[in-house]
Amino acid sequence: MSSFIKHLYIHVPFCKTICSYCDFTHVLYKEDLVDKWLTRLKKDLLEINNKTFETIYIGGGTPSCLNLRQLKELLSLIKPFSKDVLEYTIEINPESIDKDKIKLLKEYGINRTSIGLQSSNDRLLKIMNRHHNFEDVKRVVEMLKKEGLNNISIDIIYSLPTQTMEDLKKTLEDVLSLDIPHISLYSLTIEKGTIFDKLGYKPLDEEMEADMYEYIEKTLVEHDYIHYEIANFAKEGYESKHNLGYWNYDDYLGLCPGAVGKYNHKRYTNNRNLIDYIEDKDITEIEELTNEEEAFENIMMSLRTIYGLDLKMFKERYQIDFLDKYKNIIDKHSEFIIKDDHLICLKREILNTILLDFME
Numbered sequence: 001m002s003s004f005i006k007h008l009y010i011h012v013p014f015c016k017t018i019c020s021y022c023d024f025t026h027v028l029y030k031e032d033l034v035d036k037w038l039t040r041l042k043k044d045l046l047e048i049n050n051k052t053f054e055t056i057y058i059g060g061g062t063p064s065c066l067n068l069r070q071l072k073e074l075l076s077l078i079k080p081f082s083k084d085v086l087e088y089t090i091e092i093n094p095e096s097i098d099k100d101k102i103k104l105l106k107e108y109g110i111n112r113t114s115i116g117l118q119s120s121n122d123r124l125l126k127i128m129n130r131h132h133n134f135e136d137v138k139r140v141v142e143m144l145k146k147e148g149l150n151n152i153s154i155d156i157i158y159s160l161p162t163q164t165m166e167d168l169k170k171t172l173e174d175v176l177s178l179d180i181p182h183i184s185l186y187s188l189t190i191e192k193g194t195i196f197d198k199l200g201y202k203p204l205d206e207e208m209e210a211d212m213y214e215y216i217e218k219t220l221v222e223h224d225y226i227h228y229e230i231a232n233f234a235k236e237g238y239e240s241k242h243n244l245g246y247w248n249y250d251d252y253l254g255l256c257p258g259a260v261g262k263y264n265h266k267r268y269t270n271n272r273n274l275i276d277y278i279e280d281k282d283i284t285e286i287e288e289l290t291n292e293e294e295a296f297e298n299i300m301m302s303l304r305t306i307y308g309l310d311l312k313m314f315k316e317r318y319q320i321d322f323l324d325k326y327k328n329i330i331d332k333h334s335e336f337i338i339k340d341d342h343l344i345c346l347k348r349e350i351l352n353t354i355l356l357d358f359m360e
């Protein structure tokens with residue numbers, strides 16, 4: 001394994017209940033399964049030579065649904081890798097976190113939390129099969145701030161079945177009242193096999209989704225959030241370093257079922273089956289990435305952010321002079337500007353259409 005991997009992702013595949021939109025790798029929480037999963041994770045972590053990461057992200061699933069003992073064990077296993085970490089994030093769900101768990105997070109150096117709110121509307125939360133309300137989130141944010149864990153992100157989903165513009169406005173108003181530095185907003189996609197899919201739910205039409213996106217952007221920018229990536233807004237200095245790693249197309253390591261990693265010009269996708277993982281029978285799918293594929297993916301990822309594509313880095317990574325090779329595309333799209341050796345797309349809402357030109 002390369003010793004230059006800067007980012008580590010650990011997937012905790014357990015949840016206490018299953019959300020209607022969920023397509024992530026998840027299984028229902030069972031204490032003994034978590035213990036077995038921890039034993040296997042310990043083995044994976046022991047195999048990592050690289051002991052320093054710039055960012056660590058514990059995602060899920062619901063990492064906070066582990067009981068206090070298990071959460072402590074997980075954090076102790078990761079401890080040797082977190083010494084020099086700049087950003088150490090854990091995802092939490094409001095109904096499965098309490099004061100003791102928060103103290104533990106602080107003790108082990110977690111310095112960023114990401115809370116799944118999704119909506120502050122009780123009716124929509126019910127449709128999503130979420131088991132919390134806005135007051136729970138408010139309480140969690142207060143507890144985190146009390147422990148000095150101020151770097152908080154909130155996840156919101158919009159374009160939900162039956163959601164109105166008024167519902168979205170109220171959720172944004174509620175989230176703004178929390179005074180937190182980072183907000184991620186995802187429009188709903190209904191994946192095959194999810195509860196929404198089985199129940200025949202549909203997201204809102206494209207026009208409404210676009211109006212909602214426009215409203216979100218306008219409102220959050222007015223409140224001094226930087227729209228630094230298509231779906232992400234942050235107060236200055238609070239952009240997610242871990243996710244910026246993905247958008248910068250850095251190499252990263254992903255552990256546990258369903259996690260993806262990328263290093264040494266290969267993408268590694270772990271099998272989603274927890275039992276296979278626990279029994280050490282899991283198979284990782286390895287995809288070799290050609291120089292061209294990596295170059296395209298790098299363009300695609302980096303243009304999602306306001307910082308754009310670093311042209312010098314691009315040349316070093318792929319031995320391709322970007323301005324030379326893609327001159328026609330840059331000339332064709334007035335949405336592109338070049339600033340400080342970075343190519344920036346000023347209209348990221350049409351990025352997918354622009355990217356088609358790079359595929360030809």
Ligand code: SF4
Binds near residue numbers: 024060
């Ligand atoms: S908490 Fe997250 S991973 Fe678990 S079911 Fe809900 S969306 Fe899926």
